[in-house]
Amino acid sequence: MSAPLHPDDLAAAADPGRLQLAFGQLLPLVLEQQGTLLSVKDAASGRYVHVNRAMAEWLGVPAAEIPGRSDGELLDATLATALRAAEQTALGQPGVWSSEHRFEWRGARHDFSVLRAVVGPDDQGRRLLCSVWRDQSQQRHKDTQLRNALEQLEEQQRANEQLRRELQDQSLRDTATGLYTRAHFEDQLRREVDLSTREHREFAMVLIALDAPTERVRALGAPAQGRILEAVGRLLRGNTRAMDASCRLDEGSFAVLLSGVGLATAHSRMEGLRRQCATQIVVLDGQELGFTVAMGVASFPHTALTQDDLMSACEAALKEAQRRGGNHVTLASIRFDPA
Template sequence: MTTRVAGQGEQAIDVVAPRSLLIAAAPPAVGLAVLHLVIFLAYGAVTNAIGAVLILAYLAVLAAGWVAVQRDQPRTAIVLTGGGLIAVAVALAAFVPTTRGLVLIAPIVLVALAMTYVSRTRLGGLAIAAWLAGLGIVVLLQVSPEVGTNAPPAVVAILRIVQSAVGLAFAIFLLWQFSSRLDLALNRMSAANTALSDSQDTVKRVNSELLRQVDELELRNREATLVGHMGSLLEVSQTADEAYGVIARGARLLFPGLSGALYVLPPNRLVVERVATWGVEPDTQRIYRPDDCWALRQGRLFIVDGPDSGPTCGHVGGGDAIPYMCIPLTAQGATLGVFHLSEDWPDVAPASADVPSSPGPATATATATAQPTAVDAELRTADVRLTESARSLGLWVAELLALSLANFRLRETLHAQSTRDPLTGLYNRRYMEDSLERELYRAAREEGTLGVVMADLDHFKAFNDRSGHVAGDEVLRSLAALLSSSVRAEDIVCRYGGEEFTILLPNASLEETQARAEVLRAAAAALVVADGQRLTLSLGVAAFPRHGATATELIGVADAALYTAKSTGRDRVVAAA
């Protein structure tokens, strides 16, 4: 079994190393000793006897080293073996000139066997000393005079041949060591260069991937910013047309290179109507049945990759189908519409953008068509194709639009409930009071006018008692529709209470208001109600600033004029004095 021994702060050494060194050094020493003894016995050469004694002494040193190995002292064994070998080499070089070349093997054996196994910190100096000793022996061999010997010429010739062979072996060993170390260094350098090249390639790949990820993150961040901005604008949009304009502009920035449209599905679910477009005018129907769209049928994303990819929606134009996708807008369990995207970016796009630039009235269908700009190129999310990224973004935008449209419809419903009369659909008294205050402020600021009409159905209580409340409600609805259709778009018709109505006419003088009231009276007189009966309308008229500067004053004056009309025969218009 191989054991290891380590001193404090030193590298551990295998016991096998010094043991192998001892085994390798003993046979040459014994051989040299026998050779010198044979020469001494044969020829009586005293120098050979001295050589034999020195070598036998070295065998004693080897024995001491063996004892050190048995005591688990490998460093001591190596020092004894190497130091004794150097001492014997020096002594032989001094006393036995004819055999000095043989001991050159000593430093070679020492370095070859010891350097591989011992620690560099402790035994490096010993190895260097061994090599220097070998070089010193070579110098002694060259400069020392030949000492007389009784050996025959044949033995001397053999010894010199051995001496030359040992020197040549020493030189070959040096070259072999140098070439081995040089090859090792070159191999390590080549491996290092290869590793460096591989690491550089890896760094380049990592850098490229990081740059791609950075670009991707920047693009996603831009998209998130645009989507968030569009969502915030949708939250504060006051009309449907405003919301559709916001969607058209936002979609053009989010999907440059793609055309699209927004379709809404009213609560009655009878038809789907296009309310916003961007890019090129899509080759789709403006109004179609819900069953014509596969996305609405399935309730999920529907994609057409080309003319051979399968069925196409009925609302898409004929011919070769270009790639497109339809995404149903679903929120709170209700389907609100369809978000449509298609691959269609022409060489020359329309240069106009028919979208309101500020909040306010808009056309029935908002469009956003313009030539691609530098901003479009920078914000490009799909290379004019419905890539996976564009599809994912489309789903995200569709989810936002569905929630926004659901919230918008809810706000419209709540607003209608708070401002509309449930029976007639006209604005209620609360909305009339708020509108009157607003219009008075605007008229005062612009030094304009404002007409106010108070109208009341004549003998309505008697009609209710005679025909019933159901018929009375129908009369109120018919009169409300008549009043709404007989005024200007900017006029405000309200149900003041019971059978009494109020009409606000911005920028109308007293004379203009009185003339409009006369038109309303005549139209009401021609209205046929249940069982062919006819009802008449009495109206009182007042105007700002002639009859007051506050809402209370104007309503009071107009109501007084109405009372005068009813008390003087009904079915007439009376203007306040």
């Protein structure tokens, strides 16, 4: 049994003329199956010598009637002029020349990638311009659809992530005030202590308590108390920055962490907030409600060196503000270390 021939041996054994003929017969069939348009023109005159069935169908003329005619006779003037200009460019280029054509023809939008090459002369002494046209419209449409689908997927992922954050955020917020819960406050306080310890910077902590309700608020009961809580939450959110943390600790007490803020600045800001609370107009069923708050302000590390000591200093300052009758801001004592 003889061994199979190597491709190089086959190529050497084959007649070059017969190989060229075989490829010349095979290539149009391959292009036909792919739906690719093929045309051969007289390079000098621009008139068709041959077209395949796909090109004839695209031109809308029987293939037998196309040889000898030019684009000017088959297409509109603007398109024919543009194609002839591209062909003249290809005639001046060595090898295969690639170009793209986008236009509307017979009610459809086309996006062709065209390869042009000059061959010959043929047996009549003519130079021939061979063109292979491949319509990219469908592929580009698929690419656009894929890109749009990916963009929609990314948008959906962003929306899902936003929803996840919102749900997570809601689980950390008090429904009555919109402020963070005590659990979040304690976690944020630990982070702030760690950050300030590492970077040697201060921050302030404020404890806030609603003063005893007025007789009108007590008479109106829970709805009035709920309206006041809404007002407190709104004021705290409006008077703190994104880097700060405003929290509701329990029924009538709150806490604020002021990142990177010293004792004096914290006192000034909280004094402004106290005045806003005292003058805030809150109405329920046509009746105006009033409320005031007491505040205790401490700072890390000036009034305390540990988280527990900071909380104790804040609580002591708050009790002093309440002892003074409420509607007051009291500073914690600054820690003194003897040399």
